[in-house]
Structures are given as C-alpha cells and as structure tokens.
Amino acid sequence: MGLLDSVAGAFRGVLGQSDPNAMPALISSILAKTNLGDLGGIVAQLQQGGLGDQVASWLGSGANLPVSPEQLRGALGNQQVRELAAHFGVPVDAALKMLSEHLPQAVDQASPNGSLSN
Numbered sequence: 001m002g003l004l005d006s007v008a009g010a011f012r013g014v015l016g017q018s019d020p021n022a023m024p025a026l027i028s029s030i031l032a033k034t035n036l037g038d039l040g041g042i043v044a045q046l047q048q049g050g051l052g053d054q055v056a057s058w059l060g061s062g063a064n065l066p067v068s069p070e071q072l073r074g075a076l077g078n079q080q081v082r083e084l085a086a087h088f089g090v091p092v093d094a095a096l097k098m099l100s101e102h103l104p105q106a107v108d109q110a111s112p113n114g115s116l117s118n
C-alpha cells in the first residue's frame with residue numbers, strides 16, 4: 001500500500017466514524033475555508049463546469065448519479081482542487097476520490113426538498 005492509499009484510508013476512516021448525517025456539515029466546514037464557501041458554492045461550480053445532470057440527480061429525489069474524480073477535477077479546475085486538498089490535508093488525488101465518493105450523498109442529504117438549505 002502506498003502513501004497515498006494510507007493517507008486516503010486514514011481520512012476515509014475518520015469520515016467513516018462520523019455520523020452519515022453529519023457529512024454535509026463536515027464537507028461544508030471544509031468548503032467554508034475555500035472561495036467556494038459551502039455546498040451551494042461547489043454545486044454552482046460543478047453545474048457551471050458541465051456536471052449539471054449529476055448535480056440535478058443529487059438534488060432530486062431519485063438515485064444519485066456518480067461523479068468521477070476526473071470529472072470533479074475538470075469542473076473545479078486545478079487551482080480549486082489543490083486548495084481543497086490542502087484544506088482536507090490530503091493529496092489532490094485523495095481529496096478528489098473522497099469528494100467523488102461522498103459529495104453526491106452530502107448534497108442529497110442537505111437538499112431534502114430539492115434545494116440546498118445551507
């Protein structure tokens with residue numbers, strides 16, 4: 001197992017110990033330290049970056065469409081991705097993987113009526 005796997009595994013372990021209902025708040029608290037501001041900020045950035053279908057599925061009542069780390073990198077841009085990784089305290093690839101795994105559910109949980117209630 002490489003260093004990236006170890007760091008990502010440790011970070012996922014911390015997230016795994018968190019109450020799943022706390023995920024939107026956890027991700028929002030990290031986003032608040034960036035220029036995205038909150039879940040609404042990253043949702044807007046992803047919509048502008050061409051991921052409108054995925055975001056709509058997270059906000060809607062149906063199944064959440066997946067998003068890949070590569071799609072997130074493309075929609076957010078390298079500077080934003082590096083900033084997020086720094087705030088998460090993990091390498092860029094680990095931050096993207098974590099977001100791809102948890103962001104759809106976090107947005108879904110934070111939008112029970114189809115819109116974010118930040």
